[in-house]
Amino acid sequence: MRVELVQTGTELLTGARLNLHAQWLSERLTSMGYEVVRQTVVADAAGAICEAVAGALGRVRLVVVTGGLGPTSDDRTREEIAQLLGRRLVEDTQVLRRLEAFYAARNRVMPERARVQALVPEGAVVLENRWGTAPGLALEVSPEVRAGLGEGKGPVRAEGTGWLVLLPGPTREMRPMFEERVVPLLAKVLPVEEEWASVVLRTVGLPESVVEARVTAVLEGGGGSGVEVGYCAHAGEVDVRLVARGPGARERVGRAEHRVRLELGQAVYGAGEVTLEAVVLEMLRARAETVAVAESCTGGCVAHRLTNVPGASASFVAGWVTYSNESKVRGLGVTPAALAAHGAVSAEVAKQMAEGARRMAGSTHGLAITGIAGPTGGSAEKPVGTVFLAYAGPGGTEVERRFHPIDRVSFKEVTATYALDLLRRALLRGAGTD
């Protein structure tokens, strides 16, 4: 079942914003068994959406459009699609009421312009927006209309009814709507009928080329695995995607997953949409243990990632961002002598930070990070990218020295990932109060 994505957004075309929707939607649709064959971004200009969507509907049965549903004059998707499909726009009373309630709950008067968001093309399915104003819309498109639209816009493959799904642009509105409204709708109207299976194994701590070499070696022996493998490296992690289609797909993917997990061992921290931080917090929660984190160069990144996970407060109790030598002393009890002898970026200071956090917070475990994020601050013996990670637990403290010579923002993310993994590996070893 082939899919195309169309996004509107002048901010994407000027390069002002990074396009996250394309990857997110493509990953979700791929994991559901669909095949994304094209992604297009067009301007907010009149007619641009029409043109791109018409061409897409002539080629594939599912077209997902994001953007242009808001209340401003740049938002043309509703009008253009209604015009393209020859449907009248009618004000939907239920949508209007929900709009009014949205503004009322925020003690605001609904601007007159915002009312356009209650207009629904005739025959469209309304997709409720729990987190914003504009509802999404889904429209069925007959093969005849598909063929007509696609004419003169490239190759036409118009067998079968098509569906056009319109989603709002803001991420926090679009993603829940997709999960809660679009996924069930597609299961009903455009299900993927051939057998398919897909799993993404999440790994941490190994370089991409090593992961690829080891996975290839273990899967390609003996006539191959009948499974396609893809790799995606990001911030100290490498995701390994295994996909198969057709009869026996699930069995082939199951077997391949088993072989890869055996080969990569502890480097695999989970599968699917999990995050390393959620995995670590769950391990702590299951043991009724807690952690405190002292950060210098990561500047709050570790605490921020941990607290993104609902329920983090069960296991994460306190964090420090000791961004100056003085705050390390006053906040964590790091000794001035250690700072003078070794410097803030040292194994000894990392150790004292981790132990200090654990002591001050009264937590089971302590984690600390001190390093040089750059671009300035490096030296010959401690260049930019140098970092010390420390784990303090009931059984003692361990320190790891690492080197991540990358840009400042990436340094923080990668270092935070390795710090969380240091804690994960300590927990796997049983380093708690058992």
Next chain:
Amino acid sequence: MRVELVQTGTELLTGARLNLHAQWLSERLTSMGYEVVRQTVVADAAGAICEAVAGALGRVRLVVVTGGLGPTSDDRTREEIAQLLGRRLVEDTQVLRRLEAFYAARNRVMPERARVQALVPEGAVVLENRWGTAPGLALEVSPEVRAGLGEGKGPVRAEGTGWLVLLPGPTREMRPMFEERVVPLLAKVLPVEEEWASVVLRTVGLPESVVEARVTAVLEGGGGSGVEVGYCAHAGEVDVRLVARGPGARERVGRAEHRVRLELGQAVYGAGEVTLEAVVLEMLRARAETVAVAESCTGGCVAHRLTNVPGASASFVAGWVTYSNESKVRGLGVTPAALAAHGAVSAEVAKQMAEGARRMAGSTHGLAITGIAGPTGGSAEKPVGTVFLAYAGPGGTEVERRFHPIDRVSFKEVTATYALDLLRRALLRGAGTD
């Protein structure tokens, strides 16, 4: 001068990889005065590149293609483009020599398959690849050929000679090639001749519909401004982009910018690529003042954003993530009585956190955030999304209550933005030492 981008990459279509090229190339081209009107991603499948490039060449004079120039069987760009434009592929001796030297320098034998990278379509300009094997290619395309290619693939606007630029996929090869080879070539063969101007005003604290209404009102009076306006809302901020082309463009944008700044006043915190956190840190640095931040529900997000800015340590000295009542007491001196009487999410506790951070860190200013990020933890009188922001300075402490009923992760970002803005507005009022 309109441009389209075409990328090949199955890993982009499965969502395995995030598309960074589109943003990078769009930003570079936009800053050079070009107008990117479409971005397309197609599969590595045979014919897909052809189809997308043909349509693009029928519409615009500059098409930039990335990917598919390597030595593997997935790499089809060279062949498909040669076929599309009816050009023979000829082995270029100089390119072949450079290929052989590349492998020799790495003590490797050049694989036979790698030799295809020395094939050059007749008439193409070779763009040297300093960091990899496959050279880029640039091909001039006459208006007649453009019109022919574009036929049946959408609207055709084929006046003027076109250029097709083919670049390698790997980022570290593509970007230097673009800067060193493509930029000078474009200046020679497809310079932007009309005057153009563009500015993005960064605003915070106003809803998007309000910004649009006020900007529209101030620009559309008196015959209009001759300037196009675009809006992009994200996490409590709204970017206002003003663009004009043609004679007098710079003057029109300058005048429009002036009017918008007057109208929106302090809501405008900067222009262009700045971040709110960088603006706040610069204000502090210029006054030789410092800030400490105590966070509960934002969990380190504020500290993380501040420390993303190089040089943050000049003004940001310490942060706390007091994620439990106990850590608020032990770390910041919040009184158990206040917690008992008002609860952790209250104006009084926010005040004590901000004053405690300021006192403990010895900083000029203190900032604190306490609230309910959700999805659980709310009550009738303090629903999920309730948050108290506090600013503590030499002149006293102020507390703001806000309500952001959105998902947990967005709540943290939006709340962090408003906290930074609370500090910014205090600094604008002159709330420092003097």
